[in-house]
Each structure stands twice: as C-alpha cells, then as structure tokens.
Amino acid sequence: MMVEALIAGAPVARAPAVAAAGWLLGASANPLIVAGMMDCGAAEAALDLARAARASFDHENAAAALADLDVMRQAGWLVVTPLEARALADCVLLVGSDVADFPSTPPPLAPERGRKVMRLAGDNLMARLGLLRALIGGRAITADPALAALAAALRAAHFAVVHWSAEEIPPLAIEMLCGMIETLNDTTRCFGLPQSGANNVAGVTQACAWKTGLPPRVTFARGRAEHDPWRLDAARMVVGGEADVVLWIGADLPPWAGRVRLISLVPATATLAPMPEVVIFTGRPGIDHHAILHDPGLGALTFQRAATPSAEIPPAAATLAAITGALAGEMASC
C-alpha cells in the first residue's frame, strides 16, 4: 500500500495528517497558503480554507500576473485572445526573447493580408520601446531605420498584435506597450497579448477573483478578503518571518521550504528536502485526476481529463476541504 502522508518524515494515514494540518493552521497566528502548481478546483478549496483559517493566499508566480494586472487596473488596456490573434493578426510584434515565435503563415480569416512577424529584443530594450512609442505617437524623433520600419508596419497593419511576457519585461515596458496600442487604435486595430504565467497562475487568479473579488495576495486576517500585492507576497512574508505556518500546494517544495513550519500537499514524485512538518501526498492535476486549468494556447479555462486516473491519491481540492473540516472541528472544540 502506498504511503498517504508523513508527519515529521514518518509515514501516517491521511486522516491524522489532515488533523495535524488543521491543528497547525488553527494554532497559527499568521497562516499562509501558497500555490505552486494548483488547479482551479484546488484554488477554490484553498480560498475556503484561507477564509476559515483567516489566512493569506498567494501564488508562487503571482508577481508577473500582477504586473500585467497592474497596468490594466491603473489605466486600462486592449488585449486579444491567442486564438483570435492566430485567426486574424496580419502583424505580430514579439517583445523580448521569452515569448515563443509566432507562425508567419497568413491569418486564416484574412489570408490575402499575409502576416508580418517581428521581434524587438536584446540590449536597451526599454530605451527602444520608448522610442517606438514616441514614433507611434507621431513625435518627430530620429530613430534607427529598423525601429522606424517596425512602427510603420504596426501603423499599416489591419490587426496588429503585440506579444510580451511579464516574466521578462518590466512593468514600465508593459505600460508603454499598452499606451502605444491605445494610440494605434485611433486609426487601426492593435491589441496586446500578454503571455500567461506558469503553474496555472492565470487559472488561480480567475478562481481567486470569482471567490473573493480580488486576485491572489489576499488575506482574510480581518475576516473579509483584502488584497495587497506587496504586503502579501508569500516569499517576502516567509523570509521576513511574518508567516509562522505555511500550507504549500505544488509539484515540488518551494525554494524557501527550510525557513518556516511547512505543511505540503505534493505528489509522491516531489523531492522532500528539507522535510516538511506535514506532507500529504496529492494527485497531479490533469494526470491523476480531472482538473480545470488555464490553457495558455486557448486563452481560456479548460477541463483536462485525468491521463491516468488514480482513485488512491486524492486531488488537492479534496484534501484542502478535509483540512477545512478539521479546522472547523478544531475551532468547535476550543
């Protein structure tokens, strides 16, 4: 029989480990729940638990997601889905070196226009983005011919798409790109295509929004959900000693695993060093169990059937719900 859980490194059944997790969270002054890899159902369950435990909630990849979000929620933006970009874009500007190449085949819904794919990357990226924006804004500046040609292509396009990754370029660059896109829409169509981050951070952000009205980096410390991108940064809270107990859900342990009392919901494949206080083995989304995940290629949440369904390893959502139940029992007995 497979090992269900570990307490202090010793194999135990799932139930005592769930009880121990509930006890640790209940006794914590400042509990924190952090998503590494997490499906949307687990995010819903984690937020229920966070509310019950008056805990904070973050996602390991939230920083980049919030960088994109900050541009939207400070000024606004015009964006496009990846499928629409594929179907219709006649001009694609790839910004930075992280985003993948875009097929240069003509857009299926307007093939006669062809498709021009350009990349702006390398040294002085910020400075060149600034120049590009100025060129698009019609400012009389001298720029190198390559940059001028890029601006001309964007202006001449019927439906241009600007693709970037917030993992790579700084928030100010995203802001400049969005400002440039806005200007282009005075005369033609142009849209941003932010690359969604790793580990289902886009899906978790969506679930967090429908559960709480807010993106990750939320806390229920005062009963209701509050959001603070800086204060509720999990890595900062752990390194700064603010969080005393962390519940982590991921494919592997977090980089700061040794610095805090840790409860881990991880698959059996995870490397357990340093050994967390409590480990509850958990299914892999879309592999061991069905899952709702954000599909970056589709730009939407999709349902992924279990590749090799396992009834023995529960999904994180079920374990999180069990911990919420254990916590409720904990509180009732106080």
Added chain:
Amino acid sequence: MLTLITGGRVVDPAHGRDGTGEVWIEDERVIAPPGRAPDRRFDVPGCIVLAGGIDIHSHIAGANVNTARLLLPELHDGAMFAGAPPGELIGHLFAAMGYTMVVEPAISPHVALQAQRELAAIPFIDKAILGVIGNDDLCFRLIRAGETTALADYAARMLAGSGALGIKTINPGGAAAFRENARSFSLDDEVPRAGLSSRALIRALQGVVAALGIPHPLHLHCNNLGLPGNVETALATIAAAEGERLHLAHLQFYSYGREGPRKFSSAAPRLAAAVNAAPNITVDVGQVMFGQTVTISSDVLRQFGARGQASPRKWAILEAEGNGGGIVPYHYRRKNFFNAVQWATGLELFLLIHDPWRVFFTTDHPNGAPFTAYPDLLALLMDRDLRARWISEIPAEALAMTTLPELTREYDWPEIATMTRAAPARLLGLPDRGHLGVGARADIAIYRPQADKAAMFRNAALVFKDGELIMREGVAMKRHFGRAFAVRPGFDKAIESRLAAYYEEVFGVSHTAFDVAPEAIARNGKDPIESVPCLS
C-alpha cells in the same frame, strides 16, 4: 417533510390566484392540501406569498464579469464591489431578495466552462447561461451560403457544448465590424468581409431558434446601444422581426431621441407603443439607477467607444473570437442631465408597456445598476408618491425631455408577480417555476409589507428554495445549492466533422476543447445541469 404556509396573501398570477390562503409543500414541490397535519407550519398573516423571483438578464459570471472584478479592487469596500461581487455574495444577496433563479445572459462558447464553474459555486439560486453567437465567422459563412440546417446544427452543437438555455446575439455583426476597424455599426450596415447585414443575422438566428424549438426567443442586444437617436434602430429592429418572436434586452439603452437643446431625449413613449403593438416582442428594461457601477458588455464596439467616459478612468477591452467584451466602470449621477434622462426613460418603459407578461424587470446588472438596486426600483414602480420625490431631485431640463411626471400608474402585486415570476418562467420554458400551483418547484418568497417598500424587497421575511427554508429576513438559514438549466436540441452529427475541420484551419485547436463536461462543474456527484425540453 410536509410544510404549510398559511395566513398570507397568495399572489399567483399564473393561476389567477390572489387572496388569503394556504400553500402546502412536500419535499421539493408544491402539493394539493394533503389532509394530513404538517410537520412544520409558517403563519404569515399580512404577508405576501409569491413564487421565487426569476431574473432573466444579470451579468453574474464568466470571464468578462471576472475581469470587472479584477479591474476595480479599490471599489471592493462595501457589499457591491462596484457591481461585480464575488459569487458567494451574489447568491446570498439575490436569495435575500426572494430571487431563486438568475440567468447570466452573455457567455461566448469558448469561455462557457469558466462561466458554468463560477455559477456552480454560487449558493442558493438556480442559474442558466445564454450562449452567444452572431459575430463569429462560421456563422457568417453558413448564413451566406444559405445553409440553414447546418446553421441550426452549429447552434445546437454550441448549446450542447456550453450547456446553455438559449441563444443571445450581441450587436450582431458589430463585433466583427470592430475587428475591421469600424467605429459604428447599424442594422443595415454590411458586416465587413461577411457581406451580410445585422438585419440578416437577426433573421437567420430567429430562424434557428424556431427550427430548434428553443423555448426562449432569440435574445437580442441591438445595434447602437447608448447613442442619441437610437430609438430609430430599435423601432426598425422590432419591424425587422416580421412578427416572429424576439426578445430585446435592456430596451432602455436604445430608447433615446435627439430632441431638446442637448440633442438627447427619451423616446420611450414611441418605443413602448411599438412594443404594445407587437405581441411577438418581449423586452426587459435595463433600468438605470444612480450610483457607482461597472458596465460589462460583449458589445466590444460600444464599450470601445464608451471608454472615454470611464469613471474611475480605466477600462479593459478584450478582442476575442466570436464576441470579445469591454469593461468600463461608470458612475450614474442624479444631477447629470444624461443619466437623469436615462433613469426616467427606463421608468417610462415600465409604466407605458401595458402587458406585464412582456416587459421584464432588469437593470441589466450591473450595466444600468447593480442588482442590489432592485428593491428601490420595485418600490418606485409600486408607489407614485415615492416616484414624485425622486423626480423632484433630478434636473428640470432632464425631466423636460421625458413624460415621466405625467405617469400615474402603480404596479400592483399581481403585476409584480407576473413580471418577476410567472412571465420569466414562461419566457424561459420552465413550466414548474414562477407559480405556486400543484407540482411547482417549492421556490417561494414571502414579503412583509411595511412603509419602506424597498426594505420589504431587500430582505424577504422568508425564502424557500426547493422546499428548504434558506433565508429569513436576509439571514441565511441553510446553505443550499441549486442547479443550472440548459436546452439540448438534437442536431445532425455531421456538423462535428465540419467543426473539427474549421477549428483546425482557423484556430489550430479541437472544437471539443471548450465543451463543458458535467464532471467539471458537478457538486457532490449530482448532475449539475437539468435539461429543459424544447418545443416540438
């Protein structure tokens, strides 16, 4: 469990019932008096006993609604989150008002899974989505080729994949025109690259609804929403329906003339007359109420144009296959001429359209106002003195552009019960709700009349869902989860291979990637979507 509700005034217009009487419930259903003693009994003398409320058009879930949440974190203090509260609060606040079902009316097939998952997490109420088509290239191709049957098959396949209760079309052709850099789009404008007018799209989709036997008529968001003089578009659209069933969503937003010094006026009397004269037409109002809100619409053309009026000054425009969407926060102000005209226009429509079976109670939540404004709006409809007080606070120059001060009608309880219960159930094809006859689902709202009518509607005295007491004076008594509803018209499976080929060519993905699997939204293993029969 046998339950008796007694002593209240039972208002059940579906059965012509209005008087003091009893309602018996056994388990989930209303039953005939059984000749046995009840297990529990609720004496509600002086109270009004209605079926649970049904909202046919409120934006409560899906990617656009969620973007609105993410756009406005600073407006999340207080209950309404600027009009896009989280799901838990939506369920609670609707149920407290005595609503037991809400339709989310604008879900593109590619994002149906998210919408259904969000809805599944909303407690207390039943729900449904309307699936959006009419701005998608495949729809254009099939219509242009005259492939009527394939178009119906395509629509039926979309409904099946999304789990939708009906078909919505949003500024049909307008989003496609937006992609091609259009800045405006009207009923007889040609959709660029498609060679079709909006009129032709509407007619074709009405034909689809009829051919598939979908109980809910085509749910139409018209062209030119929000623009001065757009009453001409609405009138032309009613005429374009040629006597076939058509539902015009949030009519208030296309009821504007160009009269007066500011070239903006209410044209509600003309439009109400046209609705009164066209029995094939149903409408919901989309009333504006004053305060902060956020507009959430898949009419990307309109939202792009409206982003300059954003308050606070930010917005999100999404360009997507089919319909995208736009999120623009907005503050309706009592002292603003235009907003005051809009407010008066909606009330004129309510008061001038005679038949409560054909005019539906909405604020197009949250576009005209968050649904939490319903209690105030219901009170305004039932009380002309209250209306007069509100009227006295809006600018005189706005009032001069409307007939509202002359209107003395007050809605009575049977009319309220028709508009918010019996008629919506009939419009959606749900025979076991919206009424209190034997066999009805035991969704019941009981209101305690008081001087402050809005307070009465905000927190119903008692609310039953599926026979369980879920709310008492706004306090949750029992956590309960409803279900979603969908139609499942049959279709020729040949459409699958056509869709597969089309999706591979245009999007490079499988068309089945977007389907809503029951396992994806099930709670506790129960079938999450109940089928609603189509008309034969």
